[in-house]
Amino acid sequence: MKIMVCGPIAGKGVDEIKLFQKVLIENGFQVVNQLKARMNYSYIDDFRNKKQLAKRIVVNDLKFIEKSDVIVAICNEPSFGTAIEIYYAKKLGKKVIVLNEEAQPSPWPIAFADQIVKSKDELIKTLLKLRF
Known part of the structure; x- marks a missing residue:
């Protein structure tokens, strides 16, 4: 199962994406790393x-x-890119797990999510159930 972690890139967002990629790899998951392709644009x-x-x-x-x-x-936090990535993934029939460690004031990511998790531990448990 190939997993892509999406999220805001600006500010500390890219560090959060890298952290979750690392956590997934440490738990035996295969991560699709969009940042490796020289597309870390957090400095712009x-x-x-x-x-x-x-x-x-x-x-x-x-x-x-x-x-x-x-x-x-x-x-x-809000992100134009993440919202469109969620939408595109759903249109392709991909599973979407929304990770919200804080309250989510927008209905949009929740409506498009197949699963909603609130922590790293809950994310790992959910992915283990989906593993195929």
């Missing part, structure tokens, strides 16, 4: 003059979703 504050780069990043992420069986979406 403004994409308005970077249209080509923006397109490359989006195409890259969508290809990684296509290669994945399950998407783990970290939804502790």
Whole structure:
């Protein structure tokens, strides 16, 4: 089972994605790492003059979703990218697990989730049940 961890990239978001990737690998899961493909853009504050780069990043992420069986979406804070990744994954018939360690004031990620978890431990237990 191939798992892609999605979440906000800006600020400390990329570190959170890397942490969850590490936790999954340590628990024996295969992780699809979209950040390895030189697409860590957390240092960019403004994409308005970077249209080509923006397109490359989006195409890259969508290809990684296509290669994945399950998407783990970290939804502790709003993210345009994460929302679209969730939607795209669902349109492809992928399983979507929304990870919310805090209250979720938006119905959108919850409505598209196959599973909703509130902690790392709950995430691992849920993935172990899905393993195929």
